[in-house]
Amino acid sequence: MSWFKRTVKGIQTPTEMKREAPDGLWYQCPNCKKAMHTREHKNNAYTCIHCNYHEKIGSEAYFTILFDEGKFTELDANLRSGDPLHFVDTKPYPDRIRSTEKKSGLKDAARSAYGKMSDINIVITCMDFGFIGGSMGSVVGEKIARAIEYALKNKVPFLMISRSGGARMMEAGFSLMQMAKTSARLAQLAEAGIPYVSLLTDPTTGGVTASYAMLGDFNISEPQALIGFAGPRVIKETIGKELPKGFQTAEFILEHGFLDFIVDRKDLKDKLASLLKMLA
Numbered sequence: 001m002s003w004f005k006r007t008v009k010g011i012q013t014p015t016e017m018k019r020e021a022p023d024g025l026w027y028q029c030p031n032c033k034k035a036m037h038t039r040e041h042k043n044n045a046y047t048c049i050h051c052n053y054h055e056k057i058g059s060e061a062y063f064t065i066l067f068d069e070g071k072f073t074e075l076d077a078n079l080r081s082g083d084p085l086h087f088v089d090t091k092p093y094p095d096r097i098r099s100t101e102k103k104s105g106l107k108d109a110a111r112s113a114y115g116k117m118s119d120i121n122i123v124i125t126c127m128d129f130g131f132i133g134g135s136m137g138s139v140v141g142e143k144i145a146r147a148i149e150y151a152l153k154n155k156v157p158f159l160m161i162s163r164s165g166g167a168r169m170m171e172a173g174f175s176l177m178q179m180a181k182t183s184a185r186l187a188q189l190a191e192a193g194i195p196y197v198s199l200l201t202d203p204t205t206g207g208v209t210a211s212y213a214m215l216g217d218f219n220i221s222e223p224q225a226l227i228g229f230a231g232p233r234v235i236k237e238t239i240g241k242e243l244p245k246g247f248q249t250a251e252f253i254l255e256h257g258f259l260d261f262i263v264d265r266k267d268l269k270d271k272l273a274s275l276l277k278m279l280a
């Protein structure tokens with residue numbers, strides 16, 4: 001039975017000879033647990049073909065979905081965070097940045113780019129939740145401020161895609177200053193009459209909700225996204241009451257007048273393009 005038992009030790013099978021199903025061929029929806037081809041899922045703008053669950057995606061995927069032929073030019077790609085407070089939690093902040101860079105392939109929690117979307121020139125900044133919870137530190141704020149400056153200079157609309165847990169605790173006060181900085185820049189954009197659309201995705205919370213994410217000429221959201229400032233537990237303990245059903249979902253926020261509309265990611269590009277054409 002030596003066919004089935006490896007009697008000779010040290011026989012190695014080179015990787016290219018191994019017959020295994022390639023990794024990531026199937027995607028399992030975390031909501032309905034049904035499976036689909038990853039390609040099918042990708043072609044569906046990373047939404048479930050069965051239940052329409054919107055998978056959490058980052059800047060690379062949004063840029064590919066929105067920019068014509070996936071072509072764009074990135075702005076300020078190499079901005080990196082300093083360590084102004086010499087912050088240490090379980091590890092020093094610079095070490096956390098380095099390990100997150102390695103793990104995520106990103107340099108911080110937002111990327112900016114310009115290009116054409118359905119033939120309309122546009123600047124987009126998109127947050128990446130994979131980088132320390134999409135937290136807003138000085139790099140995120142500075143990238144947004146510079147993207148708005150680019151939009152101002154070139155008179156093109158600005159789209160902000162938020163997905164964030166809020167301010168970055170490791171930069172404390174410096175993170176909070178980004179709220180004022182980005183808000184001031186957006187005021188300049190408004191004064192110049194250049195459209196700003198804010199897309200809130202799952203989740204958008206804390207200082208991000210309290211600044212640029214809610215300052216759009218249009219504040220729009222993906223279905224079922226969690227949108228809020230403080231978490232539900234904190235609010236419940238503060239007001240001492242049960243929270244209503246669907247509290248902090250995009251649908252609830254829309255019903256209470258804080259959103260202009262909810263858009264399915266598959267229709268996002270078309271809806272944005274027709275909206276911007278109306279505003280032009």
Ligand SMILES: [Zn+2]
Nearest residue numbers: 029032048051
């Ligand atoms: Zn599903």
